[in-house]
Amino acid sequence: MSNDEILDLVTSADEVIGQEKRRLVYAQGLSNFRVINGFICNSKKQLWIPRRHQSKKLFPLHLDASVGGHVASGESYLDAFRREAHEELNLDINDFSYSSVARLTPHEHGTSAFMWVYLIKNDNVPPYNPNDFVEYFWLSLEEFFAKITRGDRAKGDLFPILQAIKNSL
16 A cells, blocks of 8 residues: 555544545544554464564564554455455455454554454464565564563554453463
């Protein structure tokens, strides 16, 4: 997706009130738009946590969700999750057991946007897009938080997201 993709702007109740170009949403520091994040969780309750590619405009070389992205104008959260899983991980989520495990908002959870979070059950490393990620780790929540404590960098929303889904693992 480009910086000129159109995003829906929403109320505090996540109801669409308008549209704006992605680059303008970020330039204005808005948080009333929609995103998705998802995590692959294996049978050991470890999450597949990738490191973002150094070419990424936001959070280069930071730890990230297994999959994430913007919900385009007129798109549902689930459709965005399907699209992003295909683009970033080369996965058809219909081939896996998955579920929505959290709904987070900027005013309640301190996230950068309105977001739905999904969990994909899978024990295998996905055939991820090397333009999105440079490496990955299978981590328990405790191992993730230890990496952060030791100074590893993570995408801004990753900490509150993982706090929100810990009971779903």
